[in-house]
Amino acid sequence: MTTSPSNQAAAIIDAAGGPENIRAATNCMTRVRIRFVDESKVDVDALKQVPGVMTVVKVGDQYQLVMGGVVDKVRADIAALTAGSAGDRQPGDDGSSDRRAQGNPFSRLIGVFAEIVSPVIPALLASAFVKIIAVVCTEIFGVSESNSTVTILHLIADSLYYFFPAIVGWSAARKFGADIAIGLMIIGLLMNPGLAALFIDGGAPSFLGIELTEVDYWGSVLPAILSMWVLAHLERFLRSVVPAVARSIVVPFVSLLVVAPLALLVLGPLGAWGGRALVDVFQGLYDFSPILAGALIGGTWQVLIIFGMHIVLLAIVTVPNIATFGRDQVIMTHAASLFCQIAAGLAVAARAKDPEIKRTAFTLSITSLLAGNVIEPVMYGVNIKYRRPFYFVLVGGAIGGAITGAAVAGTTAPVAFSLYSIPAYMGAGFGGLVVGTIVGSAVTFALTYFVGFDESLKDSPSGDRAAA
Structure with a gap:
């Protein structure tokens, strides 16, 4: 007999030590990714015995339940059954998860990146298959590349790559608990064509006398992730010191005023360099x-x-x-x-x-x-x-x-x-x-x-x- 996703979710929650022990739950294509409040309460062997769970992989403080194509329904049912413990609260909202994370720094870092990228996977797949339709039209059915329908199909697919840093930034803001609208404004600044125009004809733009570094942000995601991480921490600090009556104005204003220039002067170039360095490692090996x-x-x-x-x-x-x-x-x-x-x-x-x-x-x-x-x-x-x-x-x-x-x-x-x-x-x-x-x-x-x-x-x- 096939076990329904709701029954699977209930069994997972039971093995996890109850709904109050689930800090956050997300999913990618084949895995339900869960972080717990207290890992000592988790019965890993029981998790592995839940019908439909192929295996359990631990990366940092994240437990990945490999389940195949039912993961989105199982994750949704976990959120419903935990009454907000894993569904309504954004990962990282309380700022404590990073402090409680266990495991070596590298595995924790990989876990963070995976959590950020996982929500974007459906968009990656959708973009890919729209691109495939466009290619089939031209390569198999002989439709002209200049055909407007084919052109629009390519535009639909390529919109993902065009705005990929912003899409990843949105996911990073959710992961870290940052204000998403303010975060997208900061990433929008990095991607604004007006910023690139400042460097045309050998221009040397500066902010408060500090010279800006010319960086191509369109193909890099690390600047967005770093900026959202800093934004989230600054917002939490401001909320702790600004009186409640003024938070709705002061927190977003100061956060934007501080993090946007910081992204231009430090975080953006640093992230772009780090991303480029990783790409260069693989590209260098390939070129060799x-x-x-x-x-x-x-x-x-x-x-x-x-x-x-x-x-x-x-x-x-x-x-x-x-x-x-x-x-x-x-x-x-x-x-x-x-x-x-x-x-x-x-x-x-x-x-x-x-x-x-x-x-x-x-x-x-x-x-x-x-x-x-x-x-x-x-x-x-x-x-x-x-x-x-x-x-x-x-x-x-x-x-x-x-x-x-x-x-x-x-x-x-x-x-x-x-x-x-x-x-x-x-x-x-x-x-x-x-x-x-x-x-x-x-x-x-x-x-x-x-x-x-x-x-x-x-x-x-x-x-x-x-x-x-």
């Missing part, structure tokens, strides 16, 4: 050797998915590359590894002697394939469960990524490589991507089938190692 970069990214991408780091790289590297150059050739080298997960699952189905393992592996493999290569079902339900298949996925992903990198393939949209998104990957290097996918998947299938795996792990909890 597309084959080496492809092997490294393709061979580690599935591990990055476990810890949610793939979302961060898509937001900081892939989206800016598409916004600036029209396509991403670097991070997309992971594309073949998605099919390797499915190939490993199919190999388990073909090799297994246990009929239940055969049936489960085949069903989850086809489910992931038809879901647009949302690979969590087969990854957690089969490949990680039996361990060796997951290792072979990494090998196949590295081989496929190396071939993809050698072909200089690219994508025009930040969408998973699947049966439905092929148009986004067409163009230069597409043949190499197909070859890399076939070869990587074949290697993964062969290793899984001929080397085999331990069927006695059938009754072990899926994903325990990933969550450790």
Whole structure:
């Protein structure tokens, strides 16, 4: 019998130690992301036993419940059943979550970035598939690129990239508990064409005698995130010292007057430099050797998915590359590894002697394939469960990524490589991507089938190692 999302939500709340122990709950495509007031009250084993929960991954102070396509309904039901504990209160409202966060600073940072980017994922997918429709119209049906309908489709899709810093800034303001309207004004200042015009013809604009740094903010999200973080902390400080009768005027006025220039003079350039440095690391590796970069990214991408780091790289590297150059050739080298997960699952189905393992592996493999290569079902339900298949996925992903990198393939949209998104990957290097996918998947299938795996792990909890 299928368990309804409301029953799943109730079971999650019970395992979490009650509704009062849930600080905030959000979701991305496949994961419900929860932060708790007191982690000692959480029964992680009980969370893993909730029907529909494939595994539980802890990143910083955030618990990620991998559940597949029902996550939005489960998250909404959690919010309803907790009567505002996780639904009405914005993450970070009380300012205490960062102080109570546990784990190393890097994992906490990744968790924060993932929480900020996750609400933007639906927009990324919507933009990508609108772009795919436009490409299909021109490449398959022969519609002219100058056709106004095609042009408008491109404009709809590209609006995401055009205003991406503002969209991420909105999410960051919600995460940190900052005033969203004031935050968008500050980000709007950074993106205002009038600001860029000040530097035309060698101009050297300044504010209060301090010279401004010329920065292109259109493809960078870190300036927006840093600005929202500072804004939230300043607002909390002001609310603690300004009399209640004057807060509605003084807090937004002073916050804007202080943070906007600070964003121009310090936070914006610092964030843009940091974002550019991260992009340059990957781009530098790719420029040195597309084959080496492809092997490294393709061979580690599935591990990055476990810890949610793939979302961060898509937001900081892939989206800016598409916004600036029209396509991403670097991070997309992971594309073949998605099919390797499915190939490993199919190999388990073909090799297994246990009929239940055969049936489960085949069903989850086809489910992931038809879901647009949302690979969590087969990854957690089969490949990680039996361990060796997951290792072979990494090998196949590295081989496929190396071939993809050698072909200089690219994508025009930040969408998973699947049966439905092929148009986004067409163009230069597409043949190499197909070859890399076939070869990587074949290697993964062969290793899984001929080397085999331990069927006695059938009754072990899926994903325990990933969550450790």
